[in-house]
Amino acid sequence: MFLMWIVPLLLIGLVVFAAAGGSLTQVFKPASSRACPNCGKTAQNDWKICPYCGRTL
Numbered sequence: 001m002f003l004m005w006i007v008p009l010l011l012i013g014l015v016v017f018a019a020a021g022g023s024l025t026q027v028f029k030p031a032s033s034r035a036c037p038n039c040g041k042t043a044q045n046d047w048k049i050c051p052y053c054g055r056t057l
């Protein structure tokens with residue numbers, strides 16, 4: 001049955017995606033994120049304040 005093997009494959013994909021974390025977001029969303037000028041962490045363009053150091057972006 002189709003759903004019998006697609007579900008575990010999706011779960012594995014989610015785990016791999018979560019494990020890769022920030023590097024994947026930088027690869028797939030290069031235009032929607034930028035580096036915080038204070039701490040260098042990746043921040044979204046629509047974020048007003050850096051969640052890591054609190055600096056105004």
Ligand SMILES: [Zn+2]
Pocket residue numbers: 036037038039040041050051052053054055
């Ligand atoms: Zn910051």
